[in-house]
Amino acid sequence: xxxxxxxxxxxxxxxxxxxxxxxxxxxxxxxxxxxxxxxxxxxxxxxxxxxxxxxxxxxxxxxxxxxxxxxxxxxxxxxxxxxxxxxxxxxxxxxxxxxxxxxxxxxxxxxxxxxxxxxxxxxxxxxxxxxxxxxxxxxxxxxxxxxxxxxxxxxxxxxxxxxxxxxxxxxxxxxxxxxxxxxxxxxxxxxxxxxxxxxxxxxxxxxxxxxxxxxxxxxxxxxxxxxxxxxxxxxxxxxxxxxxxxxxxxxxxxxxxxxxxxxxxxxxxxxxxxxxxxxxxxxxxxxxxxxxxxxxxxxxxx
Amino acid sequence: xxxxxxxxxxxxxxxxxxxxxxxxxxxxxxxxxxxxxxxxxxxxxxxxxxxxxxxxxxxxxxxxxxxxxxxxxxxxxxxxxxxxxxxxxxxxxxxxxxxxxxxxxxxxxxxxxxxxxxxxxxxxxxxxxxxxxxxxxxxxxxxxxxxxxxxxxxxxxxxxxxxxxxxxxxxxxxxxxxxxxxxxxxxxxxxxxxxxxxxxxxxxxxxxxxxxxxxxxxxxxxxxxxxxxxxxxxxxxx
Numbered sequence: 001x002x003x004x005x006x007x008x009x010x011x012x013x014x015x016x017x018x019x020x021x022x023x024x025x026x027x028x029x030x031x032x033x034x035x036x037x038x039x040x041x042x043x044x045x046x047x048x049x050x051x052x053x054x055x056x057x058x059x060x061x062x063x064x065x066x067x068x069x070x071x072x073x074x075x076x077x078x079x080x081x082x083x084x085x086x087x088x089x090x091x092x093x094x095x096x097x098x099x100x101x102x103x104x105x106x107x108x109x110x111x112x113x114x115x116x117x118x119x120x121x122x123x124x125x126x127x128x129x130x131x132x133x134x135x136x137x138x139x140x141x142x143x144x145x146x147x148x149x150x151x152x153x154x155x156x157x158x159x160x161x162x163x164x165x166x167x168x169x170x171x172x173x174x175x176x177x178x179x180x181x182x183x184x185x186x187x188x189x190x191x192x193x194x195x196x197x198x199x200x201x202x203x204x205x206x207x208x209x210x211x212x213x214x215x216x217x218x219x220x221x222x223x224x225x226x227x228x229x230x231x232x233x234x235x236x237x238x239x240x241x242x243x244x245x246x247x248x249x250x251x252x253x254x255x256x257x258x259x260x261x262x263x264x265x266x267x268x269x270x271x272x273x274x275x276x277x278x279x280x281x282x283x284x285x286x287x288x289x290x291x292x293x294x295x296x297x298x299x300x301x302x
Numbered sequence: 303x304x305x306x307x308x309x310x311x312x313x314x315x316x317x318x319x320x321x322x323x324x325x326x327x328x329x330x331x332x333x334x335x336x337x338x339x340x341x342x343x344x345x346x347x348x349x350x351x352x353x354x355x356x357x358x359x360x361x362x363x364x365x366x367x368x369x370x371x372x373x374x375x376x377x378x379x380x381x382x383x384x385x386x387x388x389x390x391x392x393x394x395x396x397x398x399x400x401x402x403x404x405x406x407x408x409x410x411x412x413x414x415x416x417x418x419x420x421x422x423x424x425x426x427x428x429x430x431x432x433x434x435x436x437x438x439x440x441x442x443x444x445x446x447x448x449x450x451x452x453x454x455x456x457x458x459x460x461x462x463x464x465x466x467x468x469x470x471x472x473x474x475x476x477x478x479x480x481x482x483x484x485x486x487x488x489x490x491x492x493x494x495x496x497x498x499x500x501x502x503x504x505x506x507x508x509x510x511x512x513x514x515x516x517x518x519x520x521x522x523x524x525x526x527x528x529x530x531x532x533x534x535x536x537x538x539x540x
Contacts, residue, residue, distance in 0.1 A: 051536040084381030101389040
């Protein structure tokens with residue numbers, strides 16, 4: 001059982017603050033680090049992995065300082081986001097070199113390759129691999145020494161759905177076995193499928209923390225803006241405004257714009273109303289569903 | 303020293319077409335020596351000039367630059383170095399291994415061809431071949447250490463290296479006598495002069511300065527590179 005602890009950690013580059021006063025404890029189980037691109041997720045992971053010094057605060061692994069301490073890598077396995085793998089090595093040579101650098105034998109490398117289902121392709125050079133295969137080989141390299149802590153930076157990026165499911169399954173299993181696992185992602189669905197604990201990072205600040213139900217509720221319980229086009233916009237508008245879930249309805253040339261205070265209620269109300277009024281819905285689209293607006297709402301509240 | 307680090311580094315440096323980057327210049331040196339020999343220009347003075355200007359003055363610093371920065375800069379640039387650094391190995395030991403690989407490559411691709419070229423021209427006459435090979439050997443090792451350090455210190459290692467090798471050692475060293483004292487290739491010539499008895503070779507820097515300077519520069523550069531590697535920051539793509 002290993003624990004990574006950040007206490008009031010900040011990191012700035014010149015005048016730019018990448019991580020701002022973050023305090024969090026990552027314990028056994030799977031933790032998802034969620035945030036939009038540029039929120040400082042990679043910076044935070046690098047601080048935890050010993051590839052970046054804190055500008056303020058402390059980062060420790062089981063009470064020991066992480067920065068400038070190569071001994072932590074007996075406990076930590078790291079899967080970086082960049083495709084930093086030696087293309088001229090075969091998958092087998094790469095993972096075996098990781099094992100040897102840990103002072104382990106070939107069987108450790110074989111086990112790790114089996115774990116990520118890369119045994120069949122292990123004798124091909126890495127440069128011939130797809131992005132997902134490279135990702136899996138990197139995971140195998142990080143798992144050879146069966147580390148107590150596994151840090152993964154955007155691990156599901158570039159994987160096809162089958163590979164993604166397989167890696168998610170692997171991460172879940174390792175977490176269930178008591179390993180401390182942290183992975184970063186900018187996709188909520190990805191995080192809530194794998195992680196029990198979610199830490200949200202927005203603009204370098206620790207915006208929210210909790211289990212996925214809590215985060216999901218916070219993300220959906222906010223005013224949403226929808227654009228609706230139908231066979232009779234005016235009738236639909238009249239019926240919508242009568243309901244408490246609508247904060248405002250306006251008729252525009254492109255259709256209706258509906259602001260709703262209660263997402264769940266609205267999404268049930270709209271199809272029912274359309275059916276009762278015999279109005280055909282041509283288009284229902286959220287206009288502020290992009291992650292940035294979700295995150296900025298979330299960080300504004302906490 | 304770590305054999306896994308060494309073997310990956312050798313493969314990165316010598317794999318496929320990369321080897322030609324190292325082999326092209328020494329092959330040119332030997333070709334020139336053969337040509338001079340064929341047209342009958344193989345006298346001692348010519349040999350010493352060729353060694354001074356081309357072998358020690360051009361090939362050695364360029365190969366030092368290619369090998370010294372090449373063993374580490376590209377890996378830092380593309381992030382592959384994480385594979386080596388995220389292991390429970392003291393980072394100074396990784397730096398030492400990288401240095402050893404660079405130094406061995408410079409010896410193979412510079413000191414050895416230097417000897418061959420001079421030998422092809424004038425045989426063992428006046429110890430010119432042995433002398434310049436001796437000088438290239440130690441100066442090459444010092445170059446490996448210095449350019450490894452430059453590769454760890456800055457992303458613009460090649461630019462810095464070219465400025466040092468060509469502008470400082472090549473141009474300024476040619477006009478400002480004092481600058482010559484702080485030039486690895488001048489130290490190499492001093493060492494060559496110790497072995498060779500040729501009257502055409504006159505070193506500017508005293509052995510009492512050059513020999514300790516080579517040792518100190520090499521040791522300090524490797525230690526410094528190791529310490530810098532301990533504190534290497536990777537900023538990622540953000």
